[in-house]
Amino acid sequence: MDPVTTGKYQYPNGYVVYMNKAGQSVNPLTGQTIAKSSPYNHLPLP
Secondary structure, three states: OOOEOOOOEOOOOOEEEEOOOOOOOEEEOOOOOOOOOOOOEEEEOO
């Protein structure tokens, strides 16, 4: 995703969201669906 430089949660280098075929966010380590509030939902890029 594009960088987010304003607001409470900033990702100046962008972030990645892993999703399944149904468009649900998934944990990249387990493949299980996760809530939008999960720390694995938006992973910042270095």
